[in-house]
Amino acid sequence: MSRKIKVFVVEDDDWFGRLINHSISLNPNCEAHRFGSAQELYSQLKEETPDIITLDYRLPDAKGAEVLEKVKGQYPETEVIIISEQQDIATAMELLHNGAYDYIVKDDNLKDRLLLNLNRLEKQLSLQNRIKDLEQELSTKKEHNFVGESDALKPIKKLVEKAAQSNITVTISGETGTGKEVIAQYIHQHSKVADKPMIAVNMAAIPENLLESELFGYEKGAFTGADKAKPGKFEEANGGTLFLDEVAELPLHLQSKLLRVLQERKLTRLGSNKEISFDCRIITATHKDLQKEVQEKRFREDLFFRLFGIQINLPPLRDRGEDIILLSEFFVLKASKQNGLPAKPLAREAKKKLKSYQWPGNIRELKAVMELALVLSNGEEIEAEDISLQNADLLQTQLQKEKSMRQYEIEIVQHYMKKYDDNTKKVAEVLSIGQTTVYRLLKEAEEKVA
Numbered sequence: 001m002s003r004k005i006k007v008f009v010v011e012d013d014d015w016f017g018r019l020i021n022h023s024i025s026l027n028p029n030c031e032a033h034r035f036g037s038a039q040e041l042y043s044q045l046k047e048e049t050p051d052i053i054t055l056d057y058r059l060p061d062a063k064g065a066e067v068l069e070k071v072k073g074q075y076p077e078t079e080v081i082i083i084s085e086q087q088d089i090a091t092a093m094e095l096l097h098n099g100a101y102d103y104i105v106k107d108d109n110l111k112d113r114l115l116l117n118l119n120r121l122e123k124q125l126s127l128q129n130r131i132k133d134l135e136q137e138l139s140t141k142k143e144h145n146f147v148g149e150s151d152a153l154k155p156i157k158k159l160v161e162k163a164a165q166s167n168i169t170v171t172i173s174g175e176t177g178t179g180k181e182v183i184a185q186y187i188h189q190h191s192k193v194a195d196k197p198m199i200a201v202n203m204a205a206i207p208e209n210l211l212e213s214e215l216f217g218y219e220k221g222a223f224t225g226a227d228k229a230k231p232g233k234f235e236e237a238n239g240g241t242l243f244l245d246e247v248a249e250l251p252l253h254l255q256s257k258l259l260r261v262l263q264e265r266k267l268t269r270l271g272s273n274k275e276i277s278f279d280c281r282i283i284t285a286t287h288k289d290l291q292k293e294v295q296e297k298r299f300r301e302d303l304f305f306r307l308f309g310i311q312i313n314l315p316p317l318r319d320r321g322e323d324i325i326l327l328s329e330f331f332v333l334k335a336s337k338q339n340g341l342p343a344k345p346l347a348r349e350a351k352k353k354l355k356s357y358q359w360p361g362n363i364r365e366l367k368a369v370m371e372l373a374l375v376l377s378n379g380e381e382i383e384a385e386d387i388s389l390q391n392a393d394l395l396q397t398q399l400q401k402e403k404s405m406r407q408y409e410i411e412i413v414q415h416y417m418k419k420y421d422d423n424t425k426k427v428a429e430v431l432s433i434g435q436t437t438v439y440r441l442l443k444e445a446e447e448k449v450a
């Protein structure tokens with residue numbers, strides 16, 4: 001937590017006031033301000049809201065219970081610790097019931113008990129603040145979902161800004177799942193043509209015999225089944241950005257056609273002689289080493305130079321230091337919103353575990369792991385054991401495809417059914433959903449299998 005925790009000490013007895021102030025000063029992240037009466041407290045509360053108030057139960061001008069009620073009514077986020085001269089279980093219970101954080105008696109344990117409370121509250125406040133910061137971050141990043149502050153990313157960010165400001169061709173390389181498409185989207189969204197479309201085509205995902213017609217379009221009757229004309233991806237991206245993903249997979253005969261089209265800025269649809277001009281920025285990506293592909297004659301050298309432009313080489317996640325944590329928190333927060341689960345911070349051991357793993361599937365793998373971790377975690381924080389890096393089967397399916405929200409819901413319910421021995425009532429309670437929803441999701445899961 002970057003700013004200090006503000007504690008208002010309301011105590012009319014000078015000796016106890018100094019003792020409490022001193023106890024608070026033992027926690028370097030806290031700062032104490034003394035007030036001798038309820039009135040003094042109220043007038044300061046108009047100026048600023050503290051994180052914590054330690055409140056003497058018997059003040060000269062008010063009873064602790066009244067002050068507590070007033071403070072909690074107006075500043076519900078401020079925690080109030082009652083400090084009383086004597087142990088009175090019934091009063092303590094009532095005060096705790098009315099929102100007091102703790103009830104401490106002025107005895108030999110006062111200092112230790114107070115410090116314990118402060119340490120606990122410090123942790124709680126820092127978690128709350130972290131979640132608020134992340135929420136803020138998420139809302140500002142909604143537009144492009146680009147997360148990363150590491151040193152390894154600094155030169156990349158400069159190149160990305162340059163790319164966004166110009167219209168030059170960009171080639172993005174990096175291991176699978178390092179965020180090549182995310183970078184392409186970022187460049188497009190920050191370019192002058194952001195209001196025009198960005199069309200993505202994955203060369204590895206389209207069967208070779210369909211690739212040419214997908215890219216360049218066709219006229220009616222160009223081949224069997226072409227019962228109406230269709231523009232290709234180049235035309236669809238006109239005015240905007242065309243993202244050619246896995247460009248190294250483009251077969252050699254299409255590489256020469258692509259080169260011609262890029263040189264002339266004109267294309268002809270299959271089954272037509274008419275030239276169509278187009279104007280779009282080209283961004284390509286590959287997880288392969290294009291230079292090596294050229295040396296081994298699998299990629300045309302002239303096309304390689306044509307596409308050269310700005311080269312962005314994304315580092316693997318394992319070389320991105322603190323980004324692993326930033327991204328983890330980002331994915332947890334995102335998944336919590338999507339699944340209606342509470343957002344949770346990462347425990348220290350969980351961070352250690354995340355940072356010591358090699359992440360062969362990079363950010364895509366991290367995203368899947370963190371979504372699962374959120375679902376599996378039961379405590380206030382995501383613990384190391386919630387992060388399953390060994391669960392290859394489950395992870396593998398997560399990596400293969402981005403799942404639908406429905407699928408996640410089903411898996412969450414299935415997980416808890418196993419955990420609570422098929423007790424639907426308990427599962428419904430834990431997930432704060434109706435029992436009928438549990439039954440419906442289980443039925444859907446059965447239908448999927450059948």
Ligand SMILES: Nc1ncnc2c1ncn2[C@@H]1O[C@H](COP(=O)(O)OP(=O)(O)OP(=O)(O)O)[C@@H](O)[C@H]1O
Pocket residue numbers: 145146147148174175176177178179180181182183245285287327363364367
């Ligand atoms: N910087 C980032 N901030 C937030 N999310 C990211 C970031 N980079 C990648 N991701 C997420 O990680 C996943 C993989 O990213 P993306 O598809 O861009 O990777 P890729 O390098 O294009 O993968 P492939 O080589 O398999 O095509 C996506 O879910 C994406 O949203």
